[in-house]
Amino acid sequence: MVCLHTGSILGWLFFLLLARQTSLDSQSVTPLSVILAMHIIRMLVVICMSGRDSNHIxxxxxxxxxxxxFVGPEFHALHxxxxxxxMGSVVKFFDWIAGTAYSLRGKNVVITGASGAFGSAIIRRLQAEGVRDITALKFGTHWTHDDFSRVGNVLSQVQxxxxxxxxxxxGEDAMGANCNDTIRLIQLSLSHKQNVRQKNENAKKTLPEIWYVGSEIELHPAFGNPEMQRYLASxxxxLPYARALYxxxxxxxxxxxxxxxxxxxxxxxxSADWAAGVMMWWIRRGARYVPVTYxxxxxxNFLKFYFWVRPEYSWDNGTGSGIMEVHS
Structure with a gap:
């Protein structure tokens, strides 16, 4: 409370000095007594609420x-x-500047594409951020286009x-790998989390997260290249599934x-390492749409993703039931 009042007094003196040094009318500055009275009233309300103000739920x-x-109770609870x-109390400017709007410390991560250039670069960044565990989910080992039976065991073990x-x-299986397999893996992940919540096992304070690596080809054309056309289509x-998850x-x-x-x-x-670094720069600032671009x-593409793409599908009850797979 002393710090709050001290800051208010210093701020009031600053604006009073600014008003006198400029053309502003110093009489228009709110009296200090009114500001302090508002803080005291707010303090009494918080005391009556056992320390719970609007940001403490x-x-x-x-x-x-x-x-x-703006900072709300959800953001402050993570503090x-x-x-x-x-760290922010009203707006998130400080956290944007300092990169403190997100933390990976102590989290368990499951990642596909870990042996690829971007996947391996992401892993290095995750390790630097202090994650607890990173588990690679491998195509051919843990799942194929037709068999996802071993994925559940990995999710249960790693949580x-x-x-x-x-x-x-x-390649030829771009639609299967980039779209259909992705949908199925997300379905299994959401279903697993739903079961954990229902059983109240290993309750987590934070929501589960899904990070999907898209591409700028979501916006630009394939220029007649058959490989790029397959990649573009997948x-x-x-995107509609991604928008629904968003x-x-x-x-x-x-x-x-x-x-x-x-x-x-x-x-x-x-390099892929540069891309992973830019990705992490945005995520540390709380970004959910993450542009990694030169x-x-x-x-x-954000304008297309946010305003044009329609979330036409529902991940019903955490299982994604009712979603039709897309086949090439």
Missing amino acids: SYKTVPKDTSWL HVHPDRY PDILILAHGTK KRAF DDSRVVYRHIVPAAFQSRMGRAIV TGMAYL
Whole structure:
């Protein structure tokens, strides 16, 4: 309370001095006594509420924070989970600047595409952020296009906080790998989380997260290249599902849109490590749409993703039932 009043007094003196040094009327500055009285009234209200003001609400699991600017109880609750993060009290400007609007510390991660250029670069960044465990979910080992029976065992053993879908191909099975398999893996992850919540096992304070690696080809054409046409079709086929997840209150979905980077899928002017670094820069600032770009196209793609793509599908009861798979 002393700090609050001291800050208010200093702020009031600053604005009073500013008014006298400019053309502003110093009489228009709110009297200090009124400001202090408002703080005292607020303090008494908080005391009567046993310390719970508008930003202090007790949650079993912290709900999804949908405000990009203002601090609400959902954002502030995460400060009590991670005391060195989520520092803002009214707006998130400080957390944007300092990169403290998110924390990966202590989280369990399951990732597909871990052996790829971007997947391996993401893993290095996750390790630097202090995640607890990273488990690779491998195509051919844990799942195939027709068999996902071993995925559930991995999810049960790891209890992931985050599922990162970083696999991808431009081959003949692009639609199966990039869209259909992705949908099925998400269905299994949501179903697993739903079962855990119903049994009240290993209750987590934070919502589960799904990170999906998209592409700027969600916006630009394939220019007649057959491989790129397959890749384009598969990435765009997933967009309605992605948009539905973006709005789903039960999961934090991050849509990562990188420009081309150096990998086995093709040459580019930037490395996968650069792309992973830019991705993490945005995520540390709380971004759920994550533009990883040197072309600027990912910024334009946000307008398409947010305003044009319709979330036509429902991930019903955490299982995604009723969703029709897309086949090439």
